[in-house]
Amino acid sequence: MKTASHASKKQxxxxxxxxxxxxxxxxxxxxxxxRQLIVRMGAAAGKTGGDYITDVLKAAGLHVGDSEAAAGLExxxxxxxxDLLHFARLEEAEMCLVRLDELLHKFHADGRRAAExxxxxxxxxxxxxxxxxxxxxxxxxxKRAEKEEIVQWFRVWLQTPEAFFDWLEVRKQAPxxxxxxxxxAEEAEA
Numbered sequence: 394m395k396t397a398s399h400a401s402k403k404q405x406x407x408x409x410x411x412x413x414x415x416x417x418x419x420x421x422x423x424x425x426x427x428r429q430l431i432v433r434m435g436a437a438a439g440k441t442g443g444d445y446i447t448d449v450l451k452a453a454g455l456h457v458g459d460s461e462a463a464a465g466l467e468x469x470x471x472x473x474x475x476d477l478l479h480f481a482r483l484e485e486a487e488m489c490l491v492r493l494d495e496l497l498h499k500f501h502a503d504g505r506r507a508a509e510x511x512x513x514x515x516x517x518x519x520x521x522x523x524x525x526x527x528x529x530x531x532x533x534x535x536k537r538a539e540k541e542e543i544v545q546w547f548r549v550w551l552q553t554p555e556a557f558f559d560w561l562e563v564r565k566q567a568p569x570x571x572x573x574x575x576x577x578a579e580e581a582e583a
Contacts, residue, residue, distance in 0.1 A: 402441065405433050406449045413521060418450055419458045421518045478519045483574060486543040489519065490550050490557065496553060512549065520547035538573055 400408070409429035413422055423443045430438035447457050477493070480486040486579035493516050500508035526532055546564075551555040564570055 400433070400571060402430065402434065406446055407432055407453055409433075410450055410453075410455060417458050418447075418458045421514055423447060423450075423457075425518065425521060449551060477515060477582050480498075480519075480523060480542060480543065481540065483539055486519075486523075487561070492515075493519075494554055494557070495551070516547055516551055520544055520551065523547065542570075544576065558562065 406426055409426045410418065410422075412429075413425060415422055418426075420443065423446050426446050427438075427441055427443065430441055450457050454555055455509055480489045493512055497509055497512045500506075500512060523540045523543040527537050527544055529537070532540075546557075546561065553560070565576075
């Protein structure tokens with residue numbers, strides 16, 4: 394990764410886009426790139442607009458989703474997704490996945506395919522946020538381990554949401570999990 398002093402804003406945008414590893418950039422990914430600009434270039438870079446980032450991505454030949462349609466969808470379900478990805482601890486991440494699962498089932502039952510896709514998009518964003526923290530050497534080792542665990546949870550939920558909660562109960566009983574994070578009973582008592 395280049396430092397802010399050696400890389401231009403456009404280079405950082407393209408590096409962040411490459412690190413996300415997605416085929417299509419939605420407003421959620423554009424926001425993630427904007428946050429990376431802040432991390433790499435400082436608070437002033439946070440004023441960079443989504444339109445500028447979108448233009449840089451398009452100029453590089455990357456596929457940017459229909460921002461207006463996606464933004465409209467985000468506004469339509471904003472209440473459902475508001476503050477959903479705020480998880481500092483394992484328990485909060487589990488509640489986040491419970492809520493995502495509820496929304497996925499609700500939207501599926503209602504036949505709202507676009508909203509189902511948005512739930513999956515939000516979950517992928519949550520996984521990427523946890524991955525970024527897990528890879529950050531400046532973060533405490535125990536916190537990085539928690540975020541790596543959360544990455545695994547999101548990965549399993551995204552691959553097999555119908556089996557996730559059974560898997561999670563088994564995972565919490567694994568010796569490795571108990572060694573790293575304590576038993577589920579200890580967490581509930583704390």
